[in-house]
Structures are given as structure tokens and as C-alpha cells.
Amino acid sequence: MVLKGRVLNEDGTPISGANIEGRLGRYTTTDARGYFSIPANMGEEVVIRGLGFETVYYRIKSLDDLEIRVQDQDEARYADLSFAQAMDSARFYFKKDSQKTADLLIAGLSNNPKKLKNTEQAQAYELLGDLYITQQQYDLAADSYEDAIQYKKSLSLSIKKAHALQRNGNYQEALKIFEDLRNQKSLDPKQRIAVFKGLASVYEAINSFQKSIDTYRELLENPLVLENRTLTTNLKTELASVYNKAGRKVEAQQLINESITVSEAASPVLNIAAKSNAAQFYNANQNYEEEINLRRQNIDQINALKEKKTNLKTISSDTITAFEPASSESSEMTNGYLEDADLEEVVIVQDMVAEEPTVQGEQFKIGAALKNLNKDSEALEYFKSSLEEAKANNDLEVQKEASRELYEIYRKRGYSRKALDYNDTYVAAVDALYAEKENELEENARRTKELLARQNRIDNLEKDRRLTENKLALINAENQLTEETNQRQQWVIYSLVALSLLLISLAFFMYRNNRQQKVNNRLLALKSLRSQMNPHFIFNALNSVNSYISLNDERAANKYLADFSKLMRNVLENSELDFIPLQKELELLKLYLKLEHERFKDQFNYEVTIAPEVKELDLEVPPMLLQPIIENAVWHGLRYKKEKGLLSVKVTKLSAQKIEVEIIDDGIGREKSKVLKTEHQKKRTSKGLGNIENRVALLNELHDYHIDMKVEDAGLSPDVGTRVVVVMNGKTKI
Structure with missing residues (x-):
């Protein structure tokens, strides 16, 4: 051909x-x-x-x-890939093409070797270890995980390394890692399950059955395991195997039955695997009747699952649970009834049984059990059904075993012709199976060879990287020697630099002290202005008391003195403060207006309007800032008015930290007030408004405080009243 x-x-x-x-x-x-x-x-x-x-x-x-x-060629196509691009592509091809995955890992490590971080190196070697796991090369996988750990220590990498060592038969090395990990408090719940599961398996492998049993028992009490029926079924099955190996048949059978019960509540797929495992247990203990019963149930369930879909697919080995690293061993299961199962469930099922239960496989095992019970006639029918089913599904292994059993039974009964026909079928199946296995071995050998070639390439990259690091270390040593040679010359430069820094520091401190002195001077000036406000106010108030006494109005004088003393006490309390609560300042303002009105009740009326939202503000403002403005309005505007005047004070909220105070009088106005001043008043400098302006300037400068004050005529003509607007950006209380 x-x-x-x-x-x-x-x-x-x-x-x-x-x-x-x-x-x-x-x-x-x-x-x-x-x-x-x-x-x-x-x-x-x-x-x-x-x-x-x-x-x-x-x-x-x-x-x-x-x-x-x-x-x-992959090397040419991957030459321009960044590390991130190479890793993303490697993860994509990981489950599809092992050689391409390895080539992408090589590209990721070799394209930008000087720019790679330790975490990136660890990622590459971890994925390489995962790749070796899928190829069942567990020794190389353990080495790759160790390389990854050298770049980045992590619990997940240690767990993967331990599992690789366990699968490779390095039980003592795996045991040491698992026992160290068992005491790690930083393990998350899924990592803890993986560690305990691996530890129990190692104990079983080294025949420490009681330790394995204790570990499985502790694992079965884990809340995360109790919530997962699939995992519970798997663990009970594995624990039953340990009990069976330890010769504790009763406990093993009890766990086998429990696993079947739990799996019934989980899914049909899991139940099939649990029953297959139980049937194997009964076969090993020569309880063939129970084995036959369970396998017949499995045949019915498998056929029911097959009816759900006509196009059966193969479940590949590229599934991985949260509890254990993936393995390509699962690729042996290719019958396809698992296609409707959850991916995690598929891996658990593959972990529970040596091969995926099939109709032909179960029929063959029923036939073998019947043969062991000396029921050759019934066994004959099951072997025939098994052979026909195996031919339909191209299952060469079952074809070989079923035809061999049929050959032996017919030969034993003396039906030589039929025996020879089945022997021919057996020989043909063996030849086909041999050819298939040979091709599979050739392909596996070829893949292994190519993967090892890529491993050598990665090893060479690592050697090149280390050689580069050694060269860099040599260069660093030479540079250090040069630095030591120049050190004697550099100390002079360092001394000069230090002296310069010292001079700069001294200049800075002098500048800062000078600036602080200026601030202190301004604070002193502010305090001086506040102290000037008090005598000014006290002098004017005592004049009012004097006027009451001169009029022999003792009652009014007493009442006025009571309010005056209250006002004075608050003024003196606040004399040393730069800021007081807004509400307290407004109360003092009302009290002052009341006293001035008592003195000039025939000259003017007054009204104070405070917006409701102002009362809710929790701000601080400068004390006695508004009083001189009101005093000017009364003394220079309203006092000289022939008819009764009106003084209006409005306080409104502009924002969360800003208020506006509007003081309006309908007095004679600023221009007439200047004309009516006496010669004495003209010679004396006005303290009130001057102090306010100075205080505003100092507060704005020292406290980053914003006060705006505007004085203007209130009416259309300059002889009708005065309007003063003060906008204060209050300080929030601390």
C-alpha cells in the first residue's frame, strides 16, 4: 500500500x-x-x-x-512575544499541545531574560511542572516545581512538588513536605484538603495504615468536605481501600456502602463509579453474588445515561480539581458516558476507579463472576454480550478478554469449531491491540524525546542566565575595587558637600526663624488690636452708665449694669482667643444691641434675623468683630437722625463653612456724619473700623482665614443710611 x-x-x-x-x-x-x-x-x-x-x-x-x-518554526514565530503573551499562549495550548506549550515557555524565558522578575520565572517553571504532570514525568515535574520555589516560595508550589514526588514513588521526600505543610496555619481550606489527601495517600503507600486511616478520618470531618458529596464519596472509597489492605474487612465494607449511599444523592455518574468500586471490593473478597448485583445495576444506569445523547464525546484529562494536581492518567477513560458530569466529578470518578465502567466491561466482569460460581451457561451469555458490545464500541481490550473466555468455555465443552472461531477473534484483537499499543508507545516516546529536548533548552537558558549573573558579579567586583581606589579622593568631595549642606541648613534655619519671628510679631499685633477693642468698648459703655446716673434713674442704671456686667464677663473671657463659637458671638451681639438700644431707645429700633440653617452650623469666628460696626451705625448714623431710625442685622448661610452678616441702618449716611463731626472728633483717629480692618488682614494672613468686608451707602443717595456686608469663611470646630 x-x-x-x-x-x-x-x-x-x-x-x-x-x-x-x-x-x-x-x-x-x-x-x-x-x-x-x-x-x-x-x-x-x-x-x-x-x-x-x-x-x-x-x-x-x-x-x-x-x-x-x-x-x-515556533522559535521564529514566538521571537517577538513578550513574557505575558508567551505565558498566556502557553496556558491556552497547555491542554492541547505539550510541545507547543514547551516552545512558548522557552520563548517566554529567552526573549527578555534580563527583564524577567522572580515571580515571572516562578510562573514559567510552575507551568512547566504542570506540563510534566500531564505527561506522567513526575521526576521532572518535581524538579520544575523546585526551580519555581527557588524564585518564589509559596504553599501551592510546595503542595504540587509533594504530589509529584508521591506519584514518582519518592514517598519519604513527599512525606516530609506534607507533614511540614500540615502544620502551616496559613493554608486555605482547599490547600488543607490537598495536603491531608496527599498525606493519607503516602501513609497508605508506605503501609502506615493506621496513620492513613486517622488522616482520612480527620479529613472527612472538614466542613468543606462535608458540603461536597463528590469528594466525600471519593474519600470514603479511598479509606475503604486502606481498611481492606489493613485486613479490616467489616469497616471497609461499611465505608463502601456509605460511599454508595452518598453518591446516590450526588449524581448517577458518581453512583456508577461507587458501585463499580464496591463490586471490585466484593470480587476481591469472593462475594460474587453482591458483585454481580451491583454490576447489573451499573449496566442499567450506564444505558440510561447513554440515552440522553446519541453523539458521545470523550472526556479528556484536562480537568483539574481544587484539591489535587491534574494527571493525564484520566485520559485512559474514553467510553464517554461521563460527558454529562461536572468536570470536578469526572476527575474524582477517574481517581476512584482504575478504568471508566462501561457496558461491555461490566458484562465481562459479570461473566467472570458467574464463571467463578461455576455457572458457565449464564457466563457464556454475558461473555457473548460483552464481545458484541465491545466490537460496537471498538474496545479492543474487552474484545480480547471476552473472546479468550469464550474460547476456553467452548473448548472445555468440546465445541472445537466455535472455540477456534473465538480464538481467531482473540488473535485478531491481540494483534490490533498490540499495534495500537505499539503506535501509542512510539508516539509517547517521540513526545517524551521532544519534550526532553525542550527541557534541555530550558536548562541551557537557566545556565546562560546563571553565567550572565556570574559575569555581572565579576563586573560588580571590579567596580567595587575601582570605588575603593577612588574612595580616598572622594572623601574630600564628601566633606565639601557636607560643609555646603551644613551652610545651607544654617541659612534655612535662619530664614525659618526670621519667618517665625514675623509671624510672632503679627500674632502680637493681633493681640494688641484685641486689647484695644476692649477699652474702646468699655469707655463707651461706661458713658451710658454715666448718663443714667446723671438722670437719677437708679433702676435703669442697675438693670443696664447687670446686662453690661454679663457682656463684660464674656468679652473678657474671650479677650485671649482668636476664635469663639459662632452661636456665642451672635448671643454677645444681641446683648450688645440690647444695651445700645437701652441708651438710645428714642433714637432707633433694631431687628436681628438669623436664618434657621445658621443655627445648625458648628463654626468658629473671630470675637468682637461685628460690634464696632454696629457701634458706628448707632453713634454716627442713627444718633443724629431726627426721626426714629431702624438698625437691621441679618445672618445667612452661604455654604457649609461660609456665612454672611449684613448690617443696615437708615441713619444720616457717611457723608453727613463727616460734616457733623465735632472739631475734637475730627482730630481723634477712629479706632473701631480701623481695628477691624487690621484684624481682618492679620487673620487672613496668619490663619488662612477669609473675611471680606464691604461698606456702602444703603439708599439711592449718600445721605440715606449705610450698609456693611461681612462674609466670613468660618473654621470648623476640632
């Missing part, structure tokens, strides 16, 4: 001179148009190699003419 084909680039152009290799040393090349022909048989593998494109491995499924389009 001859395989004919053509090799093309991705763009469709032919490739000449490509190497085509088959089995038994068969070899040819492509011609100028890319065509080739080579002797080959069904199921064989043909390898297409050449410079500049990725090697292709093709398993012959038919002898129809073949067209192969090749891809550029």
Missing part, C-alpha cells in the same frame, strides 16, 4: 525537498511541486520534517491522497 500526498506552506506554496519518514526505515522527499509517495499501512505514523517549518507527525487513518499545510 502506498500513501500519496503533498506538502504546502500556510500560504499554499509547495515545499520541495521536505523529508518524509515512515516505519522500517522508509524514506522519501517531496518534489518541486511538493508531492511525495511512500509505502505505508493503516495506523502507522509518518513524519514530515524540514528547515523553516514545524515538524508534522501524521497518523494514517485512510490511504486517500493527503495535503499537509505546515507552519513556520
Whole structure:
């Protein structure tokens, strides 16, 4: 038989001179148009190699003419990838193409070796370890996880390394890691389950059955496990296996039954696996009746699951639970009834049983059990059904075993013709199975070889990186020697720099002290202005008391003195403060207005309007800032008015920290007031408004406080009243 084909680039152009290799040393090349022909048989593998494109491995499924389009070499295609891009692509191909995953890891490590962080190196080696796990190369996986740990220590990496060592048979090394991890308080719940599960498995492997039992028992009390029926079923099954190995058959059987009960509440898929495991237990203990009963139940359940879908799919090994690293061992299960199961459940099922239960497999095992019970006639029917089902599903392993059993039974009964027919079926199945296994071994060997070549490439990259680090260390040593040689010269420079810094520091401190002195002077000036306000106010108030006494109005004088003393006490209390609560300042303002009105009750009336929202403000304002303004309104505006005047004070809220105080009088106005001043008054400098302006300027400068004051005529003409607006940005109380 001859395989004919053509090799093309991705763009469709032919490739000449490509190497085509088959089995038994068969070899040819492509011609100028890319065509080739080579002797080959069904199921064989043909390898297409050449410079500049990725090697292709093709398993012959038919002898129809073949067209192969090749891809550029991965190294060239991945040369421009950043580390992040290479890692993302490697994770994408991880479950699909191990060689491409390794090439992407090489690209990630080699494209930017000087820029890689330790965490990035750890990521690459961790993924490489995961890749080796899928290839069942557990020793290389453990080495890769150790490389990752060198760059970044983490509990998850230690757990993965321990599992790899356990699977590779390094039980003592795995045991040490698991026992150290067991005492780590920083393990999250899922990590703790993985550690305990691994520890129990190692104890079982080294025949420390009681320790394994105790660990499984402690794990089964974990709240996270109790919530997960799938995991509970798996753990009970594994614990039953330990009890069975320890010779404690009763406890093992009890756990087997418990696992079946729990799995019934979980899912049919899990229940099938639990029953298959239980049937195996009964078989090992020669309880064939129970085994047959459970396997018959499994056949019914598997057929019911198969009816849900006509197109059965294979569940691959690319599932991973939160409790244990993934393994490619699960790829052995290919019957397909697991397709409706949860991915985590699939892995648990694959962990519970050696092979996925199938109809043909269960029928064969029922036949074997019946044969052990010397019920050859019934066994014969089950072996026949098993063989037919295996042929329909292309299950060569069951075909081989079933035909061998049928051959033996018919030979034993003297039916030589039928025995020979089944023997031919057995031989054909063995040959097909041998060819399949041989092809599988060849492919696995080839993949292993290529993966090892990539591992050598990664090892070389690591050696190059270390060599680079050594060169850098040598350069650093030379630089250090140069620095030591120049150190004697540099101390002079350092001394000068230190002296310069000292002079700069002295200048800075002098500048800061000078600035602080200016601030202190302004604070002193502010205090002086406050102290000037008090005598000014007291002098005017005592004049009022004097006027009452001169009029012999003792009662009014006493009442006035009582209010005056209250006002004076508050004024003196606040004389040393820069700020007082807004509400307190407004109360003092009302009291002062009351006293002034008592003195000039025939001259004016007054009204104070405070917006309701102002009463809710919790602000602080300068004391005695508004009093001189009101005093000016009374003394220079309203006092000289012929008819009775009105003084209005309005306080409104502008924002959360800003208020406006509007003081309006309908007195004679500023221009007339200047005309009516006496010669004495003209010679004396006014203290009230001048002090206010100075205080406002100092407060704005020292406390970053914002006060705006505007004085204007209240009416349309300059001789009708005065309006003063003060806007204060109050300080929030601390």
C-alpha cells in the first residue's frame, strides 16, 4: 500500500525537498511541486520534517491522497512575544499541545531574560511542572516545581512538588513536605484538603495504615468536605481501600456502602463509579453474588445515561480539581458516558476507579463472576454480550478478554469449531491491540524525546542566565575595587558637600526663624488690636452708665449694669482667643444691641434675623468683630437722625463653612456724619473700623482665614443710611 500526498506552506506554496519518514526505515522527499509517495499501512505514523517549518507527525487513518499545510518554526514565530503573551499562549495550548506549550515557555524565558522578575520565572517553571504532570514525568515535574520555589516560595508550589514526588514513588521526600505543610496555619481550606489527601495517600503507600486511616478520618470531618458529596464519596472509597489492605474487612465494607449511599444523592455518574468500586471490593473478597448485583445495576444506569445523547464525546484529562494536581492518567477513560458530569466529578470518578465502567466491561466482569460460581451457561451469555458490545464500541481490550473466555468455555465443552472461531477473534484483537499499543508507545516516546529536548533548552537558558549573573558579579567586583581606589579622593568631595549642606541648613534655619519671628510679631499685633477693642468698648459703655446716673434713674442704671456686667464677663473671657463659637458671638451681639438700644431707645429700633440653617452650623469666628460696626451705625448714623431710625442685622448661610452678616441702618449716611463731626472728633483717629480692618488682614494672613468686608451707602443717595456686608469663611470646630 502506498500513501500519496503533498506538502504546502500556510500560504499554499509547495515545499520541495521536505523529508518524509515512515516505519522500517522508509524514506522519501517531496518534489518541486511538493508531492511525495511512500509505502505505508493503516495506523502507522509518518513524519514530515524540514528547515523553516514545524515538524508534522501524521497518523494514517485512510490511504486517500493527503495535503499537509505546515507552519513556520515556533522559535521564529514566538521571537517577538513578550513574557505575558508567551505565558498566556502557553496556558491556552497547555491542554492541547505539550510541545507547543514547551516552545512558548522557552520563548517566554529567552526573549527578555534580563527583564524577567522572580515571580515571572516562578510562573514559567510552575507551568512547566504542570506540563510534566500531564505527561506522567513526575521526576521532572518535581524538579520544575523546585526551580519555581527557588524564585518564589509559596504553599501551592510546595503542595504540587509533594504530589509529584508521591506519584514518582519518592514517598519519604513527599512525606516530609506534607507533614511540614500540615502544620502551616496559613493554608486555605482547599490547600488543607490537598495536603491531608496527599498525606493519607503516602501513609497508605508506605503501609502506615493506621496513620492513613486517622488522616482520612480527620479529613472527612472538614466542613468543606462535608458540603461536597463528590469528594466525600471519593474519600470514603479511598479509606475503604486502606481498611481492606489493613485486613479490616467489616469497616471497609461499611465505608463502601456509605460511599454508595452518598453518591446516590450526588449524581448517577458518581453512583456508577461507587458501585463499580464496591463490586471490585466484593470480587476481591469472593462475594460474587453482591458483585454481580451491583454490576447489573451499573449496566442499567450506564444505558440510561447513554440515552440522553446519541453523539458521545470523550472526556479528556484536562480537568483539574481544587484539591489535587491534574494527571493525564484520566485520559485512559474514553467510553464517554461521563460527558454529562461536572468536570470536578469526572476527575474524582477517574481517581476512584482504575478504568471508566462501561457496558461491555461490566458484562465481562459479570461473566467472570458467574464463571467463578461455576455457572458457565449464564457466563457464556454475558461473555457473548460483552464481545458484541465491545466490537460496537471498538474496545479492543474487552474484545480480547471476552473472546479468550469464550474460547476456553467452548473448548472445555468440546465445541472445537466455535472455540477456534473465538480464538481467531482473540488473535485478531491481540494483534490490533498490540499495534495500537505499539503506535501509542512510539508516539509517547517521540513526545517524551521532544519534550526532553525542550527541557534541555530550558536548562541551557537557566545556565546562560546563571553565567550572565556570574559575569555581572565579576563586573560588580571590579567596580567595587575601582570605588575603593577612588574612595580616598572622594572623601574630600564628601566633606565639601557636607560643609555646603551644613551652610545651607544654617541659612534655612535662619530664614525659618526670621519667618517665625514675623509671624510672632503679627500674632502680637493681633493681640494688641484685641486689647484695644476692649477699652474702646468699655469707655463707651461706661458713658451710658454715666448718663443714667446723671438722670437719677437708679433702676435703669442697675438693670443696664447687670446686662453690661454679663457682656463684660464674656468679652473678657474671650479677650485671649482668636476664635469663639459662632452661636456665642451672635448671643454677645444681641446683648450688645440690647444695651445700645437701652441708651438710645428714642433714637432707633433694631431687628436681628438669623436664618434657621445658621443655627445648625458648628463654626468658629473671630470675637468682637461685628460690634464696632454696629457701634458706628448707632453713634454716627442713627444718633443724629431726627426721626426714629431702624438698625437691621441679618445672618445667612452661604455654604457649609461660609456665612454672611449684613448690617443696615437708615441713619444720616457717611457723608453727613463727616460734616457733623465735632472739631475734637475730627482730630481723634477712629479706632473701631480701623481695628477691624487690621484684624481682618492679620487673620487672613496668619490663619488662612477669609473675611471680606464691604461698606456702602444703603439708599439711592449718600445721605440715606449705610450698609456693611461681612462674609466670613468660618473654621470648623476640632
